Amino acid sequence: MWGLRSSTLANIFLLLSVAMNFSVSHVSASKQFQNETDRLALLEFKNQIHDDPFGALNSWNHSQHHCRWEGVTCSTRHQRVIALTLRQKQFSGTISPQVGNLSFMRSIQLGESQFHGGIPQEFGRLFRLRVLNLSHNAISGKIPVNLSYCLELIYISLTGNNLEGKIPIDQLSNLKKLKRIGFNNNNLTGEIPSSIGNLSSLTSLSLAFNNLEGNLPMEMGLLRRLSFLAATENKLSGIIPASIFNSSAITAIAVGGNSFHGSLPTNIGLTLPNLQALYVGGNNFYGSLPTSITNASGLEILDLPNNKFAGQIPTNLGDLTNLQKLNLDTNLFGGNSTGDLDFIASLTNCSGLRIFSLGYNKFGGNIPRVMANLSNQLAALYLGGNQLSGTIPEGGHSKRFWQITKFAISKSIPK
Ligand SMILES: *[C@@H]1O[C@H](CO)[C@@H](O)[C@H](O)[C@H]1NC(C)=O
Ligand SMILES: *[C@@H]1O[C@H](CO)[C@@H](O)[C@H](O)[C@H]1NC(C)=O
Ligand SMILES: *[C@@H]1O[C@H](CO)[C@@H](O)[C@H](O)[C@H]1NC(C)=O
Numbered sequence: 272m273w274g275l276r277s278s279t280l281a282n283i284f285l286l287l288s289v290a291m292n293f294s295v296s297h298v299s300a301s302k303q304f305q306n307e308t309d310r311l312a313l314l315e316f317k318n319q320i321h322d323d324p325f326g327a328l329n330s331w332n333h334s335q336h337h338c339r340w341e342g343v344t345c346s347t348r349h350q351r352v353i354a355l356t357l358r359q360k361q362f363s364g365t366i367s368p369q370v371g372n373l374s375f376m377r378s379i380q381l382g383e384s385q386f387h388g389g390i391p392q393e394f395g396r397l398f399r400l401r402v403l404n405l406s407h408n409a410i411s412g413k414i415p416v417n418l419s420y421c422l423e424l425i426y427i428s429l430t431g432n433n434l435e436g437k438i439p440i441d442q443l444s445n446l447k448k449l450k451r452i453g454f455n456n457n458n459l460t461g462e463i464p465s466s467i468g469n470l471s472s473l474t475s476l477s478l479a480f481n482n483l484e485g486n487l488p489m490e491m492g493l494l495r496r497l498s499f500l501a502a503t504e505n506k507l508s509g510i511i512p513a514s515i516f517n518s519s520a521i522t523a524i525a526v527g528g529n530s531f532h533g534s535l536p537t538n539i540g541l542t543l544p545n546l547q548a549l550y551v552g553g554n555n556f557y558g559s560l561p562t563s564i565t566n567a568s569g570l571e572i573l574d575l576p577n578n579k580f581a582g583q584i585p586t587n588l589g590d591l592t593n594l595q596k597l598n599l600d601t602n603l604f605g606g607n608s609t610g611d612l613d614f615i616a617s618l619t620n621c622s623g624l625r626i627f628s629l630g631y632n633k634f635g636g637n638i639p640r641v642m643a644n645l646s647n648q649l650a651a652l653y654l655g656g657n658q659l660s661g662t663i664p665e666g667g668h669s670k671r672f673w674q675i676t677k678f679a680i681s682k683s684i685p686k
């Protein structure tokens with residue numbers, strides 16, 4: 272019903288616009304519709320939208336200049352369209368290739384709608400494009416190779432679509448200004464080529480929840496500005512290249528849910544002094560948790576579950592006073608011996624600790640009394656699946672144990 276009505280209307284507008292174009296071209300002071308190409312492209316964009324449940328495009332009519340249409344921004348001097356910002360409009364339809372005619376465009380923000388179909392190759396004609404944000408739609412097909420012509424691109428997010436095929440990194444790697452890539456939650460496949468090392472401005476790379484395979488290329492360590500790396504839930508394997516652990520700009524590494532192996536470098540806290548989050552769960556990592564981790568003083572998240580890490584936890588781990596989440600679950604930490612939980616005393620200095628799991632390891636000894644003095648922010652505490660003994664400590668904040676929403680201690684304390 273809506274679809275029919277809205278596209279019929281759009282057709283009428285298109286006819287109207289052709290008629291007006293004709294009359295306007297005979298008026299010398301045609302200030303009202305300065306660039307006909309822009310207006311026709313916008314009308315064609317509207318024409319490809321079959322459902323506009325919030326009426327976001329109601330203002331796209333001929334009673335006013337297209338520069339005043341909702342979501343359209345024009346340059347003040349030349350009245351050329353420079354931005355299209357229509358987020359959370361629940362449009363359904365496809366993105367018209369005619370958008371490629373909006374040659375002064377700098378920013379396209381069409382996130383959180385229901386666009387389907389592909390990303391037009393014609394986007395490669397937008398030489399001035401800086402921001403392309405098509406996140407959270409139902410866009411399919413491949414990432415167009417032609418985006419490599421958008422040399423001014425700074426930010427591209429295609430997160431949360433149905434894109435497939437290989438990422439055309441070889442072509443995109445000539446985008447020297449590109450800072451942020453968001454390709455999370457698609458169905459991208461293939462390997463990450465070494466040419467990624469040529470994206471010299473890159474600060475944030477998000478590739479999580481795809482079907483990427485192969486190794487992370489060593490050349491990623493050439494990205495001296497890379498701060499955020501997310502590749503969670505793919506089919507990646509091999510080791511994390513030493514060059515990445517050597518990149519001092521790194522603040523977050525999230526590579527959980529892959530098939531990586533290898534150990535954390537012993538100097539990790541010295542080479543990554545700005546590290547705030549390390550997510551490596553659900554891989555085949557082994558070796559110990561290096562003591563140097565305590566030198567990464569801004570660390571908030573240490574998420575290591577479901578690996579084969581072993582050995583003792585550094586007893587000064589609580590030097591990381593900003594720790595919020597410490598997840599050691601399902602590893603081989605500890606030695607079924609009395610000193611295994613000595614590190615917990617230092618954690619009383621982590622006043623923001625919210626989640627703490629040491630479940631399913633080889634920790635032994637008594638549950639230390641100091642456990643009762645952990646952060647009063649603690650919302651989840653998992654101790655089960657170890658060889659712990661003793662009782663739940665009293666005193667301190669011990670009453671809080673029973674207020675913690677997620678508290679698991681089963682298989683630890685003998686009946
Ligand atoms: C309108 O835009 C087109 C395409 O960029 C351009 O060729 C044309 O010169 C512009 N016309 C005016 C009047 O600005
Ligand atoms: C055209 O847009 C203006 C501004 O939003 C609005 O007031 C007017 O009702 C619209 N006209 C039609 C025919 O939809
Ligand atoms: C606009 O784009 C279409 C398709 O990309 C093209 O065929 C057409 O010639 C362009 N029109 C103008 C006026 O530039």
Ligand SMILES: *[C@@H]1O[C@H](CO)[C@@H](O)[C@H](O)[C@H]1NC(C)=O
Nearest residue numbers: 358359382383404406407428
């Ligand atoms: C991209 O679009 C999404 C969805 O609308 C939004 O949440 C996000 O903030 C946008 N990113 C930028 C950098 O504008």
Ligand SMILES: *[C@@H]1O[C@H](CO)[C@@H](O)[C@H](O)[C@H]1NC(C)=O
Nearest residue numbers: 392393394395396397417420
């Ligand atoms: C791809 O981009 C190039 C460079 O802007 C342009 O010449 C070509 O027409 C684009 N391809 C398509 C199919 O629009």
Ligand SMILES: *[C@@H]1O[C@H](CO)[C@@H](O)[C@H](O)[C@H]1NC(C)=O
Nearest residue numbers: 433435436457458459460482
């Ligand atoms: C993703 O792509 C793979 C290989 O092309 C295919 O087998 C799979 O069904 C796709 N998954 C989804 C959710 O589209």
Ligand SMILES: *[C@@H]1O[C@H](CO)[C@@H](O)[C@H](O)[C@H]1NC(C)=O
Nearest residue numbers: 441444465466467468469490
């Ligand atoms: C990176 O770019 C240089 C030239 O800028 C080129 O010679 C080299 O082959 C590129 N590297 C990769 C891995 O594509």
Ligand SMILES: *[C@@H]1O[C@H](CO)[C@@H](O)[C@H](O)[C@H]1NC(C)=O
Nearest residue numbers: 492512513514515517518542
């Ligand atoms: C790490 O960086 C240092 C200094 O920047 C350099 O000498 C060393 O070769 C690098 N190591 C690796 C494995 O990249």
Ligand SMILES: *[C@@H]1O[C@H](CO)[C@@H](O)[C@H](O)[C@H]1NC(C)=O
Nearest residue numbers: 540541562563565566587590
């Ligand atoms: C690393 O931490 C240790 C123990 O906390 C400390 O003695 C050492 O000085 C730190 N090193 C650097 C380079 O900060």
Ligand SMILES: *[C@@H]1O[C@H](CO)[C@@H](O)[C@H](O)[C@H]1NC(C)=O
Nearest residue numbers: 606607608633635636657658
């Ligand atoms: C742990 O140590 C206790 C006492 O030292 C011993 O009885 C028990 O068998 C050990 N458990 C495991 C799984 O090694």
Ligand SMILES: *[C@@H]1O[C@H](CO)[C@@H](O)[C@H](O)[C@H]1NC(C)=O
Nearest residue numbers: 587589590616617618619620
């Ligand atoms: C807590 O921090 C203070 C100040 O840095 C330090 O003196 C104290 O030893 C720490 N306590 C524990 C249990 O690590």
Ligand SMILES: *[C@@H]1O[C@H](CO)[C@@H](O)[C@H](O)[C@H]1NC(C)=O
Nearest residue numbers: 640641642643644666667668
């Ligand atoms: C726990 O804290 C209480 C009060 O803050 C203190 O009296 C007690 O000594 C602490 N217990 C341990 C084992 O540090």
